[in-house]
Amino acid sequence: MIRTLEFKYTFSLNVGYSIAGTVVLIILLACFIRTFSFNDRRFIWQMKVEGDKKIEAFLNRHEFLTPKRYRYSDVKNMTNSFRDKLGKGGYGDVYKGKLLDGQLVAVKILNKSKSNGEDFMNEVSSISRTSHVNIVTLLGFCFEGRRRALIYEFVPNGSLEKFIFQKNGDRQLTWEMLYKIAVGIARGLEYLHRGCKTRILHFDIKPHNILLDDDFCPKISDFELDEELRLQGIVDDDVDQERVRKMILVSLWCIQTDPANRPPMSRVLEMMEGNIDSLTIPPKPFLSSPS
Helix, strand or coil: CHHHHHHHHHHHHHHHHHHHHHHHHHHHHHHHHHHHHHHHHHHHHHHHHHHHHHHHHHHHHCCCCCCEEECHHHHHHHCCCCCCEEEECCCEEEEEEECCCCCEEEEEEECCCCCCHHHHHHHHHHHCCCCCCCECCEEEEEEECCEEEEEEECCCCCEHHHCCCCECCECCCCHHHHHHHHHHHHHHHHHHHHHCCCCCCCCCCCHHHEEECCCCCEEECCCCCCCCCCCCCCCCCHHHHHHHHHHHHHHHHHCCCCHHHCCCHHHHHHHHHCCHHHCCCCCCCCCCCCC
């Protein structure tokens, strides 16, 4: 009987110690997680503060080179709390707005994930120095942390995209008008490449990014923000990067100007299924087709 009582007492003590130890470990773990989380948040906050300081310093240095800066509350007022949505693009939603002087504007609210602050401000300062009839005019911007917007002149006829396709079997624009639009786009690109002080390359020319005014004069838009020459939706790992590089190289071989340089489909299949190290960069294209 005594041994039984001693066993129960010892067992109870052990269980008690185990429970107490477990509770202590949980408390310590919770304290550690809380401390780590606090330090992590503090580090992120400090980085954000430093980033904001750099942006403000940039704005002070380039005060006379950047367009007018608006507060986010101003953006909400000019768009009537984002009531009239004009469209949606890869960079964000576009809303119709009106400035205090009555001028109509197009306000693009940028996605939070697009571009860091310094890239954004560099783009703003570069584009604001462009001035051409075939380039959409940037009138202002908003930069309040992750709240970023670009304010452009309002182009009433919208994008070329909705005009170039046939509707009910009838072409919406005459060939004469399409020709004038094409010439205007070329003039705008030539200006970006050679005419403005900061030469700009537009890597996304398409009907959606060509805006038309009242007289159907084309204006190039959407040349802003940290996209570079890369495909969308690609996971940044070595396998995906290799696949992308392989497809690009094979594609460049297939569109060679000289037909003799284009591989047959059997060779295309070999290149696609083979090792990327065996692929070579195709020759530079000729300015004209060979005889």
